[in-house]
Amino acid sequence: MRIFPCALCGHALHFENVRCLVCNSKLAFVPDLLAIEAIQPETNGLWSVIDIRGGEPSANRYRLCKNGTVHGVCNFAVPAQDRNPYCVACRLTRVLPDLNIAGNRERWHAVEVAKRRLFYTLAHLGLISPAPPPAHRERLRFEFLEDHSERPVLTGHTNGLITINIAEADDEVRARRRTHLHEPYRTLLGHFRHESGHYYWDCLIRDAGRLDSYRQVFGDESVDYRQSLKRHYDTAGRATDWEARHVSAYAKCHPWEDWAETWAHYLHMVDLLDTAASHDAFFAASADCPAPPNSRASPPGRPPDGMEFRLLVARWVPLTLLVNSLNRSLGQADAYPFALSRGALDKLQYIHEIVSQVGSNRRE
Numbered sequence: 467m468r469i470f471p472c473a474l475c476g477h478a479l480h481f482e483n484v485r486c487l488v489c490n491s492k493l494a495f496v497p498d499l500l501a502i503e504a505i506q507p508e509t510n511g512l513w514s515v516i517d518i519r520g521g522e523p524s525a526n527r528y529r530l531c532k533n534g535t536v537h538g539v540c541n542f543a544v545p546a547q548d549r550n551p552y553c554v555a556c557r558l559t560r561v562l563p564d565l566n567i568a569g570n571r572e573r574w575h576a577v578e579v580a581k582r583r584l585f586y587t588l589a590h591l592g593l594i595s596p597a598p599p600p601a602h603r604e605r606l607r608f609e610f611l612e613d614h615s616e617r618p619v620l621t622g623h624t625n626g627l628i629t630i631n632i633a634e635a636d637d638e639v640r641a642r643r644r645t646h647l648h649e650p651y652r653t654l655l656g657h658f659r660h661e662s663g664h665y666y667w668d669c670l671i672r673d674a675g676r677l678d679s680y681r682q683v684f685g686d687e688s689v690d691y692r693q694s695l696k697r698h699y700d701t702a703g704r705a706t707d708w709e710a711r712h713v714s715a716y717a718k719c720h721p722w723e724d725w726a727e728t729w730a731h732y733l734h735m736v737d738l739l740d741t742a743a744s745h746d747a748f749f750a751a752s753a754d755c756p757a758p759p760n761s762r763a764s765p766p767g768r769p770p771d772g773m774e775f776r777l778l779v780a781r782w783v784p785l786t787l788l789v790n791s792l793n794r795s796l797g798q799a800d801a802y803p804f805a806l807s808r809g810a811l812d813k814l815q816y817i818h819e820i821v822s823q824v825g826s827n828r829r830e
């Protein structure tokens with residue numbers, strides 16, 4: 467996720483911001499521009515993007531997402547001509563937890579923040595449209611559920627529907643599961659990325675005639691799934707010998723989980739590289755000139771800017787070393803507790819090539 471320059475004062479803006487901390491401009495994420503933008507009110511409750519970078523002023527008008535105006539959990543804009551009161555990301559959520567229960571609104575907020583970050587990365591890669599035609603319905607949907615005594619909620623994916631147990635939004639619960647299941651990296655965003663992997667396996671492998679090449683890289687997914695998972699949990703996630711060919715211990719339990727774990731890892735890479743690149747551009751621009759840097763997001767459908775996998779890895783390794791060193795300097799644990807083996811890299815490369823293909827098809 468990149469940082470965005472405020473159009474009015476040049477201050478660095480985060481994806482979640484709703485106001486510029488320096489010039490107090492109202493902000494929104496504008497999906498068709500894939501960027502956080504300063505906005506100004508127009509007539510009829512509509513808003514326009516403030517652009518003092520020199521181009522023709524845009525005639526586009528927007529509303530703010532209803533989940534932002536009513537609940538304060540969304541900062542996305544909706545094109546004025548789109549009749550849906552919800553933004554392109556919120557309309558994918560079908561079931562919400564009971565907001566009358568104390569703490570659920572905060573959990574929902576945390577879950578939506580992670581979901582919108584996933585949405586951005588998918589849009590950035592050209593895997594989902596940031597500005598679909600008004601009547602379009604995505605197959606990808608979300609439901610956010612809470613545990614009931616008789617029916618525990620399992621985070622998972624079925625047929626385009628991603629279910630998230632909102633208890634995962636509680637730091638304490640997540641930390642306990644992280645230790646119990648031996649998963650050094652367990653985050654809400656990680657869950658979204660992993661589950662989206664199952665959805666894109668359906669779309670990009672099963673339904674796209676890539677089963678043969680997939681099996682060559684990940685193995686035969688027709689082996690018994692339940693048995694495989696049971697074996698994994700029987701050993702409390704303490705699988706051994708996974709490093710040579712997998713990104714995580716959990717990835718070893720079944721080829722589907724291997725794909726989803728590798729997919730999630732690929733999205734971590736893309737996102738962190740995007741963040742680093744935008745900081746480079748931002749610092750370079752603010753060092754040279756006081757004017758706001760002109761770094762509108764690149765158009766959608768750009769897997770790390772068309773980068774070759776070899777280059778991606780060449781940038782990735784020093785970047786993760788830097789991230790971990792920064793964390794250690796602050797007395798924190800490594801933010802990136804992984805080391806990628808050749809076998810894991812081959813799988814990541816397979817995903818990179820498919821995503822690049824899909825992204826460039828969408829651009830054409």
Ligand SMILES: [Zn+2]
Pocket residue numbers: 472473474475476477486487488489490491
């Ligand atoms: Zn500002």
Ligand SMILES: [Zn+2]
Pocket residue numbers: 531532533534540541542552553554555556557
């Ligand atoms: Zn929204």
Ligand SMILES: [Zn+2]
Pocket residue numbers: 660661664722723726
């Ligand atoms: Zn999974």
